[in-house]
Amino acid sequence: MPELPEVQALAAFLDERATGHAFASLRVAAIAAMKTFDPPLSALDGARIEGVRRHGKFVDVESAGLHLVFHLARAGWLRWYDEVPATPVKPGRSPLALRVRLDDASGFDLTEAGTKKSLAVYVVRSPDEVPGIARLGPDPTAPGFTLDDFSGILDGRRTQIKGLLRDQSVFAGIGNAYSDEILHAARLSPYLLAAKLTPEQLDQLYRAMRDTLAEAVAVASGRPPAELKDAKRRAMRVHGRTGETCDVCGDTVRQVIFADSTFQYCPGCQTGGKPLADRVRSRLVK
Numbered sequence: 001m002p003e004l005p006e007v008q009a010l011a012a013f014l015d016e017r018a019t020g021h022a023f024a025s026l027r028v029a030a031i032a033a034m035k036t037f038d039p040p041l042s043a044l045d046g047a048r049i050e051g052v053r054r055h056g057k058f059v060d061v062e063s064a065g066l067h068l069v070f071h072l073a074r075a076g077w078l079r080w081y082d083e084v085p086a087t088p089v090k091p092g093r094s095p096l097a098l099r100v101r102l103d104d105a106s107g108f109d110l111t112e113a114g115t116k117k118s119l120a121v122y123v124v125r126s127p128d129e130v131p132g133i134a135r136l137g138p139d140p141t142a143p144g145f146t147l148d149d150f151s152g153i154l155d156g157r158r159t160q161i162k163g164l165l166r167d168q169s170v171f172a173g174i175g176n177a178y179s180d181e182i183l184h185a186a187r188l189s190p191y192l193l194a195a196k197l198t199p200e201q202l203d204q205l206y207r208a209m210r211d212t213l214a215e216a217v218a219v220a221s222g223r224p225p226a227e228l229k230d231a232k233r234r235a236m237r238v239h240g241r242t243g244e245t246c247d248v249c250g251d252t253v254r255q256v257i258f259a260d261s262t263f264q265y266c267p268g269c270q271t272g273g274k275p276l277a278d279r280v281r282s283r284l285v286k
């Protein structure tokens with residue numbers, strides 16, 4: 001799933017390419033992706049794009065007092081064309097969800113792989129009308145987001161820090177991959193409860209969060225959409241690297257498997273060398 005750094009880069013790319021151009025056509029291929037009907041998508045026909053921004057993992061294209069907002073979910077992506085294919089858009093089983101053509105024939109597709117479709121497109125008068133945006137917590141990369149703000153949010157919460165980091169109503173934009181990376185950089189176990197962090201651990205976690213995201217934003221920025229997934233994968237130190245050697249301590253990266261997600265960590269860096277309970281493994285051992 002694209003997270004804050006990739007979505008930031010996608011928004012910046014679109015801002016550079018699309019701002020100042022008008023929508024020539026917008027065609028929905030996956031009806032279920034359209035989450036709003038008033039105003040209709042056709043209200044954007046011919047409207048000039050004024051700017052593109054990011055809110056959490058949402059992209060917001062502002063145009064003529066309206067906002068075309070989209071969320072790529074787990075398996076969604078944006079494909080840019082200097083010249084959009086002329087083939088007609090047919091609703092059906094293809095990965096295509098929405099095709100947008102601009103007045104100079106450039107444009108983009110929103111696509112979604114797999115059978116579980118959750119890519120979401122909205123046309124709203126204000127971004128806050130999108131429930132997922134209205135619920136967002138503070139942006140952890142915002143210049144004014146301080147250690148005090150961070151500590152205040154975590155204070156007294158008897159929740160595991162892994163879950164808090166990726167909760168969009170707590171911090172906007174961090175998902176499974178970057179929470180793994182942040183916890184590895186902070187040398188903290190994903191299972192630690194926020195309420196039990198010492199002031200030193202809070203400082204470590206805050207700095208790891210800010211540095212990890214800033215580095216990832218720097219890696220992603222300026223890259224075209226087609227390069228972002230690989231750039232992200234290459235920069236990961238534990239996420240998606242089960243069985244590989246940790247380049248910090250030399251231990252083997254391990255994973256914990258849950259019903260709906262899997263995460264990675266390094267025992268040497270994060271859990272005093274002890275592997276965390278892995279539900280699948282425990283079940284097999286019984």
Ligand SMILES: [Zn+2]
Pocket residue numbers: 246247248249250251266267268269270
């Ligand atoms: Zn390590």
